[in-house]
Structures are given as structure tokens and as C-alpha cells.
Amino acid sequence: MHQLLKKYSTVIKFIFTFLGTYLFLALLYNIYLQNYSSAVYYPDYLTHLVALQSEAVVSALGYESHLRSGFPEATMHLYIGEKFVARIIEGCNAASIIILFVSFMLAFSGRLKTTLFFTLAGAVVIYVTNILRIALMAIGIFEYPWHAHFLHSIAFPLVIYGVVFLLWVLWIAIYSKQIRYESSH
Template identity: 30%
Template structure:
């Protein structure tokens, strides 16, 4: 009898972990199939994200362009050197830069934590837009890091800006848990 009460006691946490793992696993399988479908070329999301970043930096006076590789899953982020008229590659954007993996982790948590379906869907859509915005900001900052402080690029790419993006995810998770707690308290 004690085992049965232990399962009941831990069921909410176990349920969360199972749903999170299931959504995360399915999301990653679908993402992998999506990437493989376009291989050996870059996927449309990576191309779209790179085009957006180029558009934004050009608003700030840069002479940037993006070139989709015809043989690799890379989008080259290039800058025109106005003195020579030549362009040079500043960044190589791969599928991991498109932000979809971060979105999968975010969605898995929100779905696992649960809530009113309409509110969950609205929060997921809003969160995806916020994450997309911060991912664009991350790539813009990486562009300027590569241009101005290339010796810091690896560190900023691997650690600082990746941590920054996951802190945004964590902040959204906290916001969702607080919103849901208030909603649950109002219902009680």
C-alpha cells in the first residue's frame, strides 16, 4: 500500500518528465527529418533567419549579403569591403543557428507543465516569437563579434550567446509557471 501512495505522491513530477521527454523526443525526430529532407543543402528556416539578420544589419548601414551554398548545408553571411569591392565571409550559418532546437525545448516544457489549451497555444506562439527575436539578436551580435573581435568569437558563440538564449527560455518557463499558478489559484 505504501508503494501505491508513493506513486500517487510523485505522479505529477513523473507525468511532467514523461510528457517533456516525449514532446522533446518527437520534436527532435521531426526536426532531424526536416533537416535530412533538405540535406545536403541548407534548410529554409536557416536561410530565412540569415536573410532576416542580413536585412537588419543593413538597416544599420552595413553592406551585408547572404549566399546559400550549393553543396553544403550552410548560408554564408558576407560583408562587402567597399574599399576593394570584394565581399568576405564573416559568418557561416548552419542549421543549429536557426533556433528551432531551442524552440523544441521551450515547447516541451510548456506542454509538459500544461494548462488551459488556448492559453498554452497563445503562450507557445508568443514564446516562439520572443525566442526568434532573441536568436536574431544573438546572430547579429555574433556578426559584430566576428567583425570586431574575431579572437572572442568562439567563446561568445559557444558559451555567452548560447547561455543568453537559454536564459531567455528559462525566463519564459518561469513566467509560464507563475501565470499557471495564478490561474490555478483563481480557479480554486
Template identity: 40%
Template sequence: MKKYLVQFKPFLIFVSIFFLTYIVLTLIYKFYLNSYQAEDLDGVTMMCGRNSEQLLKLLNYDIIIQKSSQNPWQEIILNGKYIARITEGCNAVSVMILFVSFVAAFSASFKKTFLFIILGLLSIYVLNVIRISLLIVLVYNFPQYTQFLHGTFFPLMIYGYVFILWIFWINRFSKYAK
């Protein structure tokens, strides 16, 4: 048994750090969400909606993204037409938790790891705002593709980006890069 523990030590360390980080961050996020009333929407999701609205207004779209008066989501109105809603799941925090857990499990020096996590989280957030904005415009113009865009293309976009960040991290900065 000891032989296998020694042989698989790097893998076991990776899995332990990954799951410990993932569980801790998920619990912190769960406590954060529980601090809001059932009919309220968390601050990160509100900020994603606000930034998506600002981006689309910058691009001269007639857009209103507003908190629903009775439900925990934001309503999206483009050119006077209700398009969709932004819910807590749209804020990409769960993707960010996966990203941080993986990078932590393949950590390098504290400084490199911390900087990569901060820059990665910022880039994931910006990509998510762009993703939401693009989804709004595409759903408005091509409503027949809503299911594909929302359920396949855009998740692939954000998870694909995170996968590229992971590969970059492993090959350039992690302790296994050499």
C-alpha cells in the same frame, strides 16, 4: 509502490509529457531535415540568415549572407570580409523544441498554452535573428573574442531568455501558478 506513485504523480506526469513532446517534436524536425539533400540547407536556417541580413542592412551594414555553392551553410560577408557561416544549428529550432516541451508539460488551458507557445516561439525566433546579427558585428569588430561570444555568451543569452519565459509561464499561467 502505489504510495510512491501517488506521491510523485505530478512529477511523473510532468516528466512523461515533457519527454513525449520532446521526442515527437525532435522526430518531426529530424524528418523535416531529412527531406533536404546533404548539400542543401533547410528553410528555417535560410530564413534566419535572410532576416539577419535584412536587419543588418536596415542598420546600414554592408552585409551579404549567401548560400554556399557546395556546402550546407550560408556564408557571411561583412564589409567584403568573410566572417563566419550559418549552419542548421544556428536556427534555434532545438531551443524552441525544449521551450514547447516544457510549456506543454506545465500546461494550462489549451488556449493559454497555445497562445503562450506561439508568442514564445515568435519571440525566440526574433531574439535569435538579433543574436545572429549581433554576433556577426561583434565577431567582425572583436575577432579575438569569437570563441567566447559564439560558445558562451550568445548561448547563455538565448537559453537565459527561454528560462525567463519558463519562469514567467509557471508563475503566471500554468496549472501550478497558484
């Protein structure tokens, strides 16, 4: 048993670091959701901010758009003209995806400075991609309402998870180069 633990210690460390980080960050996020919702930034600050920024992108792309609270639902409603095109809920703010990304990064960390920089940059890329994803999906639903299900359920989840996957692949390539460089010196 000791030999198996020694042989797979790197894998075991990865799994426990990933799961521990994920559970810890998810717990912190849930505490945030339970304690920091407000009438000013409904339903919570982060979701509200994502809704505002997504609406701003839709407007910047030449569409007349506006937001309305979805109260009593914990949602913001995005309209193009007077047509309702999207409900922006807590799950749309990319926090859970960023938590997943950060957990992987900490479990598969390299040099501290490089890991922290890539983690921060990756989180920003995911956040910006998410804003663009919501805005473009809203425009797509406005222009092609018969494709709403495909856009919401397949195309745009593929975009956000595809970006996370590409970031992970890029990190593994960087990490592998670090390991090879450190072992040769």
C-alpha cells in the same frame, strides 16, 4: 509502490509528457531535415530563412552585408563587406530550442487558451531573439574579431538560453496564479 506513484504522479506526468513531446517533435524535425532540403533554399528552408533575416538585420544596422552558400557544407556564409563573419548552420535556426520550449510548455500546461497563446508568443520571442543574436554576433565578430570565441561560445548562447529560461520563469508565475485562482473558486 502504488503510493509512491500516486504521490509523485504530477512529476511523473511532467517527465513523460516533456520527454514524449520532445522526442516526437525532434523526430518530426529530423524528418523535415531529411526530406526538405533544396537547392533553392539551401541547406533547408528554415536555416535559409534565418540566414536571410539575420543578414537583413545586419544591413538595417548600417553594415554592407551579403550571404553566400557554403556548399558543399550545409551552411550559409554571412559576410560584412568582404569579410567572412559567420557560418549559419542548421543548429543556428533555433528550431531545437523552440522544440525544447514547446515541450516544457506542454508538460507544464495550464488553461488551453493561455498555454497555447504563451507557447506561440514564446516561440516567436525565441525566433526573433535568435535572429538578433546572429546579427549582433556577426557585427561583434566584424568589429571585435579577437572576441569571436567569447561571443560565439559564451555570450550569445547565454542570450538565447537566458531568454528561454526567463520565459519559463514567467510561465511558472502565470501558471501558479492560475492554479491559485482555480483552487480558490
